[in-house]
Amino acid sequence: MPHQCTNCGKTFADGSKEMLSGCPQCGGNKFQFRPASSVDRSADAKTRSADAATGSDAIDSDAVELDATEPDTVEPGTTEPDAVEHATETDTTSSETTGGARAAVRDWVGLRRDDPSPASESDGAASDAETSDTEPASETRTVDTGPDAGSNTDSLDGPTDGPEDRAQASARSDVVSPEELSAARRTAPPETDGRVIEPKSDDRPDLAQLREELNDQFESIKILSPGQYELNLMELYDREEYIISLQEDGRYVIEVPDAWRSHDPDED
């Protein structure tokens, strides 16, 4: 239960979509993140919800700031106050290991939320952070076992992990489409270091190639060469404007329909 409403203390599974439209219990739109490593303390946190709320307010605003300015450091900010002592180091290590790429993906996906309020937007980013955070978190759980974490996390993992994974799976499949992912990948330059595609300067596209490219985009009249044309009759028919003359350089002179001009009553 890594998310907790800072208002009423309701907790949500990792990757839960419920909270994206506000806390269903109290309508609050501020949540704190409880990483899995501190999950054993969630019971305390629940009972001390008032305490957590006041504490997390500062953290939360912190998170918003960080989110806006430096995505790489979002994770420490989103950790809940109870876990700060030991969770900060685990999370910073995880953010270090995964680098800026994940942060970029997270940011990008977070910004794609339809939720208009900035607070919930940052929550969306946070929730996405968690979906991508599961692996490092579980990793650090074993590395960073506190004095009592070993047995406790195991017993807690049993009941919580199953539904959490399902929630994550649905969150991923429902929200992030393949295009979005590929787009996000494009926005993550650190991961693709040295793979930036640069146009080869030695073979500049010649005129024929350029013409072909343009023809692919604009299809009503294809100029194969001066004096040789291919016509797309459907396109010509469908167009409101009408081509009056073709120029030597491939330009067109068109007559635009009256409706496109500024209204002139004298004109028919």
Added chain:
Amino acid sequence: MGLLTDIKDSITRVTERLFSASEPKRIGIYGPPNAGKTTLANRIARDWTGDAVGPESHVPHETRRARRKENVSIERNGRTVTIDIVDTPGVTTKVDYKEFLEHDMEKDDAVRRSREATEGVAEAMHWLREDVDGVIYVLDSTTDPFTQVNTMLIGIIESRDLPVLIFANKIDLEESNVQRIANAFPQHETVPLSALEGENMDEVYDKIAEYFG
């Protein structure tokens, strides 16, 4: 905006049809190049007005601008049907200047003709969309009617719900095959004729009066 204009236009068109029956209908003569469209337009114009519409030629794309002959009054069975004839450039999907070189044309002229022909097709397609109330679709009955252009144009005409007559031209030629055209477009009436020789023109005018009157 476009939608409103379209609605306005179609209302205008409908009211024109309803309230001004005497307003001549614009009948577009369409078809592929060299089907005999101008020959037919000239034949009709000469028969009923004494003037020609434009020069005819066996070189394709002779007509590169739509030409209109207005107020052609055709008398049939004591009734007068007045139409505007629009002779359009031959519609094609390919224009190649090399085609004209075979007709003793300089390259520059051929290229210019080719460009003008292309413009003419664009114009013809535009008129089909905007400006005709009925279509005479002229085909050379010596050639295969199953072409992309014919199918597409007939399809467009059908989609616009325009009255259409299919004229199987050049029946004076030996290779003429009217039935092939009738088979290709069974949903429309096919009228055989020779615009050049004036064969079967009586039926042509009967059908024009029937369809566009």
